Amino acid sequence: MTNRREFLQIGLAATALPAAGGLFSSGAEATVAPSVPTIPLYKVLFDDRFAQGKAFGDVASNLGLACHAMQAGDVTDFWYHDLDLAWRAEPKPIAGFTRHGPLFVLEHFGWDRGLRVVFRAEHHSLGGGVIEHRLSGPAESLSTAAALIPAGNDWVRLMAATVTQCAAGCSQPAERTVVTRGAASLPDDETFYSWVIAPKA
Amino acid sequence: MATLPAGVSAADFNAAITKFKAAVGEKHVFTSDEDVALYRDAYSPMWGTPQELLASAAVAPDTVEQVQAIVRAANEHKIPLYPISTGKNVGYGGSAPNLHGSVVLDLKRMNRILEVDDRRGFALVEPGVAYFDLYRHIQEKKLKVWIDCPDPGWGSLIGNSLDHGVGYTFGAFRDHFGSHCGMEVVLPNGEIMRTGMGALPGAKSWQDYKYGFGPYVDGLFGQGNFGIVTKMGFWLMPEPEAYQSGYVSVPKRHDIIALVDHVNYLEHIGLIGQPNYSSPLGRAQRNEPDLRALVGKAGGPSDEELDRFGAAKGIPSWEVELQFYGPAKTVAANWEYARERIGASIPGSTFRDGHSYRFPMTDEQKAAVEHKVAVGIPAMSIFSIGARSELNPSPTDGHLWFAPIIPKTGEAILESQRAFAKVYQEFxxxxxxxxxxxxTWIYRAFVMIVGMPVSRSNKEINAKSMAAFKRVVEVAAEHGWAEYRSPPAFADLVADSYSYNDHALRRFNEQLKDAVDPNGIIAAGRGGIWPRHLRGGRKA
Structure with a gap:
């Protein structure tokens, strides 16, 4: 039956990520230490089915942040048992590295509680090891990330460091596009997102 | 300010906005581009084009009295309002209006659970109550009732019900409008009306008996635009003792006819919840190049050719998952009965057990359930599986649901497959x-739903989907089928197919609209019903 669930499922099997060997080298997080006040994160969400997600979670965890690994890319457990309760008390900033679906859901949930996506990086594989990173967010965070990402293979760790130390108080987001070649790859034609959701400035 | 409603002056619009602010407070009236953009339809096939249906502003009341004040101000200044509950109806329009420039009346702040009774089995809620909210309330209070929720579970009970939304447990509960009992409505003139037994002052059975006395008017508010529903009652399923699923496979193409008849019997007599049909032979295409070649040949394969292929490979044509709810003893007996009944009737049918659960479940047990909505647990997992594929080239940009109703028979399945496949192939x-x-969400009918792809970056995909949508609506009508639900962009097209006796139904609805809402301020265009002054702009 090609119902709504199957419609979304078909093709998933063909897009499983290969093992991402050689992703993780030096701790890039130290290089993006901010010079402006940063957004204090309540929790960091990541998709631990993928090496990139695990690397992202590692950085956040090493920075002392509370992390949540999604089960099978599904935000339900995080939403029901954690975030909904937390946001009922107070809208708190969160960050993550996910595919589009979880971000789409959490962004919409966030709108209802007065939060917005304040930093969004779309990491889209163009094939052949080329990845386009479309960044939108505080200019301070973008300029640091945009300068560092092309220089090394650790773009995932750099993004983790960037979003977990995202500049606060941005009302006019800037935009940048950066391309990496031959760095830690994504499956062809696949897209992941690094993001921060925070109360509206 | 990006958009004004057609025919409304800036002076009138601003005066209305001032009154809305006085009614709900300044911070709950949204006019900035950034805020109003949140009400765009994320899956619109017209995203970023001049045809995209956009709101002009939004206002979010917290009480029924505030809704009344907004409606009175809108009437005074002839401002079109588009009420939404939580606005999560992606694929069917989200929170975007049918009429460009409408002010979205966002009811999500009205999120009170007013009553849940697990002895009489009902809930009374406001529009902002989501399935997750009611589920949490029931769990925290340890009430012995289930909700029936759609997939995903972030939407509003009232919003989903009013759009004729559907769920996954027993037929009586899967029909979310059918399982409601009693409404409170703010009418276009600002008056409050209660329906059914609620019209009786001090009623003790508002959520027990739907009809009250006299004509039953609740249907006017489902997919309609005759008022703003501010409270609604819903019947809830008693928590069963056990759940068991079982799978039945049948070998031949035409076995679907007998299989559906048996499954209908099991469902209509109350032995099973939602049956889930699938095609093992269809799934086998992924690994069987010869089958793909057979399916792709000019004119398509005959049923006999497909039967021969399936027989040679030992792959059944059809499978159905049966879901049993109730006491453990009767669940087991009902599954045994189903096996005996179908096994004696369809040669070559085979059976296997599925999942088995006992209730109440622990959190760990709930987490392990694969299809949570089948046991009344809301989930968002549907958003975790949107991978890019040939079928859905821009999954992040959404899809249009084409959802035609066909009779609940095997013959109708086979006929509609061929009729619709021809159109999809053509496009x-x-x-x-x-x-x-x-x-199979709908109790007494089938829906041959497909999601047509939408893309924000490739307008050709949108043009193709929209052209195919238009054509397939026509083809459906030629066969006596039509959609039960539609994105706003196609509401007129779908409504136009309900044309018996020179559109008598639409003309009747329009007469009612003119009488009840002479200024046409409530949800213009919803359900294909336009107020008099806008009928010239109808799209079909």
């Missing part, structure tokens, strides 16, 4: 096909 859309099985 180069890789959806549907001769192995498509129906969605």
């Amino acid at each position: 180069g859309l890789n959806v549907g096909g001769i192995f498509q099985t129906p969605a």
